[in-house]
Amino acid sequence: xxxxxxxNVNKSFGPVHxxxxxSLTVEKGEFVVFVGPSGCGKSTLLRVIxxxxxxxxxxxxxxxxxxxxxxxxxxxxxxxxxxxxxYPHLSVKDNxxxxxxxxxxxxxxxxxxxxxxxxxLELEQYLPRRPAELSGGQRQRVAIGRAIVREPKLFLxxxxxxxxxxxxxxxxxxxxxxxxxxxxxxxxxxxHDQIEAMTLxxxxxxxxxxxxxxxxxxxxxxxxxxxxxxxxxxxxxSMNFLERSVPGLAAGQTLGIRPEHLxxxxxxxxxxEVTHVERxxxxxxLLVSTDQGEILTVRLxxxxxxxxxxxxxxxxDPEMAFRFDQSDNRILPLAA
Amino acid sequence: xxxxxxxxxxxxxxxxxxxxxTLIALFPVFVILINSFxxxxxxxxxxxxxxxxxxxxxxxxxxxxxxxxxxxxxxxxMIVTIVSLTLILLFGAMAAYALAEYRFKGNTLMGLYLALxxxxxxxxxxxxxxxxxxxSGLVNTxxxxxxxxxxxxxxxxxxxxxxxxxxxxxxxxxxxxxxxxSEYKIFFRLVLPLVRPAMATVAVFNMIPIWNDLWFPLILAxxxxxxxxxxxxxxxIGQFVTDWNAVLSALxxxxxxxxxxxxIFSRQLIRGITxxxxx
Ligand SMILES: Nc1ncnc2c1ncn2[C@@H]1O[C@H](COP(=O)(O)OP(=O)(O)OP(=O)(O)O)[C@@H](O)[C@H]1O
Ligand SMILES: [Mg+2]
Numbered sequence: 001x002x003x004x005x006x007x008n009v010n011k012s013f014g015p016v017h018x019x020x021x022x023s024l025t026v027e028k029g030e031f032v033v034f035v036g037p038s039g040c041g042k043s044t045l046l047r048v049i050x051x052x053x054x055x056x057x058x059x060x061x062x063x064x065x066x067x068x069x070x071x072x073x074x075x076x077x078x079x080x081x082x083x084x085x086x087y088p089h090l091s092v093k094d095n096x097x098x099x100x101x102x103x104x105x106x107x108x109x110x111x112x113x114x115x116x117x118x119x120x121l122e123l124e125q126y127l128p129r130r131p132a133e134l135s136g137g138q139r140q141r142v143a144i145g146r147a148i149v150r151e152p153k154l155f156l157x158x159x160x161x162x163x164x165x166x167x168x169x170x171x172x173x174x175x176x177x178x179x180x181x182x183x184x185x186x187x188x189x190x191x192h193d194q195i196e197a198m199t200l201x202x203x204x205x206x207x208x209x210x211x212x213x214x215x216x217x218x219x220x221x222x223x224x225x226x227x228x229x230x231x232x233x234x235x236x237x238s239m240n241f242l243e244r245s246v247p248g249l250a251a252g253q254t255l256g257i258r259p260e261h262l263x264x265x266x267x268x269x270x271x272x273e274v275t276h277v278e279r280x281x282x283x284x285x286l287l288v289s290t291d292q293g294e295i296l297t298v299r300l301x302x303x304x305x306x307x308x309x310x311x312x313x314x315x316x317d318p319e320m321a322f323r324f325d326q327s328d329n330r331i332l333p334l335a336a
Numbered sequence: 337x338x339x340x341x342x343x344x345x346x347x348x349x350x351x352x353x354x355x356x357x358t359l360i361a362l363f364p365v366f367v368i369l370i371n372s373f374x375x376x377x378x379x380x381x382x383x384x385x386x387x388x389x390x391x392x393x394x395x396x397x398x399x400x401x402x403x404x405x406x407x408x409x410x411x412x413x414m415i416v417t418i419v420s421l422t423l424i425l426l427f428g429a430m431a432a433y434a435l436a437e438y439r440f441k442g443n444t445l446m447g448l449y450l451a452l453x454x455x456x457x458x459x460x461x462x463x464x465x466x467x468x469x470x471x472s473g474l475v476n477t478x479x480x481x482x483x484x485x486x487x488x489x490x491x492x493x494x495x496x497x498x499x500x501x502x503x504x505x506x507x508x509x510x511x512x513x514x515x516x517x518s519e520y521k522i523f524f525r526l527v528l529p530l531v532r533p534a535m536a537t538v539a540v541f542n543m544i545p546i547w548n549d550l551w552f553p554l555i556l557a558x559x560x561x562x563x564x565x566x567x568x569x570x571x572x573i574g575q576f577v578t579d580w581n582a583v584l585s586a587l588x589x590x591x592x593x594x595x596x597x598x599x600i601f602s603r604q605l606i607r608g609i610t611x612x613x614x615x
Contacts, residue, residue, distance in 0.1 A: 052510045073516030085507035089529050102516035146511075 001028045002061070003154050003186035004049065009058035011041075011048055011210075018044050020210045022058070026154070026188060026203075031180050033197040034190045035233065036207035042190045045207070046156050049188065051075050063153050073102065078147035079156040082163065084139045086131040086146075092118075093127040096146045103150075113149040120182070121145050121175075137168045144176075148183070155187040161196065173199065194234050198222075206230050228328035231256050237285060240296035241324075245270050252326040259285070259299035261320040264306070268315030272296075274308050288312065365591065372396050372584035379580055396581030397589075399572075405560065406586070409568030414593060416478055416564060417546050420485035421539055427486070428493025428538065429501075429531070433523050435494070436501035437509070447498065453491030458484065462555060469556055476559040484552050489542040500534035501527060536604035543601075547594050565590050 004026040011019035051072035225231035272290035286298040378391030474480040553567040572582040
């Protein structure tokens with residue numbers, strides 16, 4: 001059963017063509033993450049799904065219904081905004097119950113759902129407060145609570161964690177994952193943080209310039225990127241792209257190697273000089289300038305005593321490297 | 337340390353300037369008030385002296401009260417001011433919201449057209465307005481004044497309010513849409529409370545010129561039963577003799593209602609409830 005189906009969705013703002021022929025499906029209970037660089041149209045796509053913007057063409061199906069002409073409140077969705085967007089003059093309780101009141105739900109149902117959601121999000125003691133009297137993390141939870149009480153068919157999150165500090169972000173990320181498991185609801189989550197994407201998603205949709213670049217599970221995209229953009233976007237530190245430092249590459253081809261797949265080896269094919277060392281305790285990252293003048297990152301597991309200025313040889317497993325042609329598409333190995 | 341001393345120095349300077357300005361601004365009001373409680377002779381003998389046992393007199397207020405129609409004038413002024421302000425704020429805010437929120441053909445053009453009135457004084461059209469009022473039978477009614485003042489106040493109201501409404505977070509309005517609020521509810525329940533300070537500014541800007549206006553009451557509604565306070569007070573100013581006691585007393589009483597309205601609006605200016613809405 002599909003929760004959402006987009007077919008050839010386009011969106012233009014006047015002459016600006018923002019979404020280009022987007023087709024994708026979200027299965028019931030699936031956690032789908034949209035990632036992509038800033039300005040690629042993630043928020044716009046989410047707003048089109050929510051009905052806050054009309055699609056210029058294409059069909060949007062939520063559950064079994066085509067919803068192109070259905071107003072946001074009747075689409076069976078709930079949205080959590082990056083800026084929280086809580087109603088400033090209403091208490092936490094009223095913030096959560098407003099949508100249900102508008103639907104005309106009986107008071108008992110409203111009270112029950114609000115108390116259930118506030119228990120789940122540990123917001124009970126804050127119910128009478130106004131948003132101004134809450135911390136950032138609490139506001140974010142209220143915004144999530146406001147979405148939960150509506151019991152939507154589809155949750156939409158637009159970068160819900162980007163206003164939180166690192167520790168809180170980690171906690172809330174875990175909470176959202178737990179929420180997904182508890183509610184087993186379909187969720188679409190927009191982020192440009194690839195760690196959030198990798199850790200939360202059942203399925204990642206990589207967008208660039210209003211186009212879908214690749215769709216797949218996190219490990220799929222990590223192990224089998226379709227092109228140089230996807231390869232470079234996922235993984236941290238990001239993939240190294242070499243044109244000159246490795247012998248045996250045809251002109252115009254690029255070799256992509258992830259920093260964790262490079263190793264210090266005396267017989268390695270790449271030689272260069274260490275220009276910077278980051279010691280993280282668990283990992284050590286080296287920045288290396290190759291003899292051919294290309295910069296690459298090496299991620300060594302554990303601690304390593306290589307110093308800046310050292311001359312090193314790097315080797316890699318050719319199976320773990322990707323080749324890309326002139327137009328940045330992946331060249332698949334002939335014999336696989 | 338040095339830093340604190342310097343800031344307290346600038347604070348004192350700023351306060352000195354503000355207090356100086358306040359004194360200058362309030363001085364005429366003060367002179368009107370004290371002289372309204374003095375005998376005619378005392379007013380001219382020592383205009384700046386406070387009323388004492390000798391010079392104290394309520395004669396001005398008595399004259400004004402005896403004039404009988406004073407309360408009617410007062411009531412007329414109140415009706416005209418309050419109804420005009422309400423209409424300016426209501427229609428101004430609605431037009432501003434439409435301009436700020438919705439993308440439609442001719443949006444910019446419409447905005448410019450509505451703002452045009454800021455640059456063209458409405459009094460230029462007095463003759464045409466009078467003709468219009470005569471042919472529609474509105475001469476000597478309060479409606480005539482209300483319509484003119486509403487038209488006069490709208491351009492600036494639309495201009496100021498649309499700027500503020502563009503600043504209201506889109507996410508908040510969208511959250512309302514997803515929660516099923518109608519566009520009217522979003523406007524009245526989410527947007528208006530957030531632009532309350534701007535509404536108060538517009539109200540204060542419009543209130544005083546309307547209350548004080550002599551021009552349109554004189555031309556459009558000079559009849560006894562629709563006279564405004566400003567126009568009504570003119571009976572005490574004669575070509576040859578002016579009843580200064582009465583004029584000063586009438587003016588003193590005319591200050592009160594505007595002051596009350598001002599206090600109400602300026603409270604709104606200060607109260608900020610936006611914090612915590614977004615971010
Ligand atoms: N109302 C609008 N009118 C014109 N162009 C718009 C409008 N809204 C968005 N755009 C354009 O559409 C493109 C996509 O915007 P969008 O907000 O979807 O990006 P995003 O992927 O969410 O970026 P970010 O990660 O920074 O939030 C941008 O280039 C933006 O300038
Ligand atoms: Mg965005």
